[in-house]
Amino acid sequence: MKDAKDRIKTFLSQFFGNHELQEDDDIFAAGFVNSMFAMQLILFIEKEFQVTIENEDLDLDNFRTINAIAHLLERKTTVIAAT
C-alpha cells in the first residue's frame, strides 16, 4: 500500500508544481486541477494498477486524497481477488 501511495503521489505531483502534496491533502480543494485532470487521473489509475474505474466508483470522495485513492484501490483489488 505504501508503494501504491508513492506511485499516486508521483503522478499527482506533476500537477502540483512545487507544492509538497500530503497523503490527506484535498486535491480538488487545492484548486490545482484543470478540465483534463479527471480523465488523466482515471487513465493513470486504470493503467498503473490494472483496474477499471466504473460509474459506481465515481464518488468524488474516492479521489479526493492520496489516501482515498489508495483505499479505493484496496477495495477494488480485493473484489478482483475474491472473484
Added chain:
Amino acid sequence: MKIELTPQQEKYRSEFKAFVDESIAPYADQWDREEQTPSHVIQQLAQRGYLGAVLPQICGGSGMDAIAFGLVNEELARGCSSLRSLLTVHSMVAYALSKWGSSLQKEVWLPKLASGEAIAAFALSEPNVGSDAKAIETTATISGNAYLLNGQKKWITYGQIANVFLLFAQCEGKPSAFLVENTRPGLFIKPISGMLGVRASMLAELHLEDCKIPQENLVCRQGLGLSHVASSALDYGRYSVAWGCVGIAQACLQACLHYTSQRQQFGQPLKDHPLIQQMITEMIVNVKASRLLCYQAGYLKENRDPKSIMETSIAKYFASTTATQAANHAVQIHGGNGCSSDYSVQRYFRDAKIMEIIEGSTQIQQMTIAQSGYSESGARV
C-alpha cells in the same frame, strides 16, 4: 522504437483510401454546395462499420484500434470534412456512453450506434456559451421520476438528422449529461444553414421547452457531466479532428502538386518557381509532422496512457494550424482558380478554418498546452 503500420492497419488504410477516392471525394463539392449529406452515403459508412469504429465487437462495433480510427478520419477528411465530422460526433457519443453509460443505456444504445441504426450528436454549445463550457445555461430539473430540460443548444453537428443527443445541462447547479432522443416532446430542432465551412454537416439549434426525459437518461452522475462524460468525448473528438486536419492538409498538398505541374507562368511550370517550392516544402513538412503527432497520440491512446490526453491536444493544435496554413497556401498557389467553386481548394480553405474553432479553439489549446508545460517543469501558471 518503430513507427510502422501493422499489416492490418495497412489493409485498413488501403480500404479507406479506395472508398474515399471512389465514393466521397468526387461528390464532396456538390454536398458542400447543397449543404446536405445524402443518406445513402451515411448508410455506406454504417455498412462499412466505420460508425462503430470505436466500439468493441461484443456490442456490434468494429473494434478498430486507435491508429486505424485515426486513419479513417484522415482519409474521410481528405475527401469531405463534413463526413469526417459525422464520424467525430457519433464516435464521441459512442465512446462516452461505452465508458460512462449505465448498463441499460449501453444495452439499448451501443448496438444501434455501432450499426448506424441510430445517429448520435453532441450537444454542449449554446448561444451564450462556447469555450467556457462550465457556464452552460440549459437546466434539468427533477420532476417526479423524470427530468425537465429547458434551454437552447447551438451549432450541433448533424443535429438535423441525429436520433439521439448527448446533451449537457445544469442539474441542481451541477453540470450533468443526458441522453435525449429526437422524438421527445418539447425538443424543437431548427436547421442552421450558411456556415463558412463543413457546410454539409447539417448543423442545428436545439430548443428545449419543458422537454421531459426519464430519470434513467442521466449519463454517469450529476455533477460529472463535464469532468468525466464531456471530457472523455472531447478527447476522442480532438483526436478525430486532429487526424481530420491531416486529411485536409494532405488534400491541399495533393491538389498543389498536381496543379503546379500543369500550370505554366513565365514560360515554366509553377513547380519550377522557388517561391512556389517554398510553400510546397512547408506543406510537405507540416503534414508529416502533424501525422507523426497524431501517431504518437494514437499510440498513447491505444496504451491507455494518461499522457495521451495532452498529446492529443498538442496534435490537434498543430494539425489544425497546419491545415489552415496548407489551405491558405493551396488557394494562393491556385490563384484565381483557387477562389472558384470549380476547384476543391476553396472548400478546404473554408473547412480548415472551422478546425481551429471546434473541439477547443486554437487559443484554448494554447492555454492548456502552456499550462501543462509549466506543470511538467515543476512550476505553475
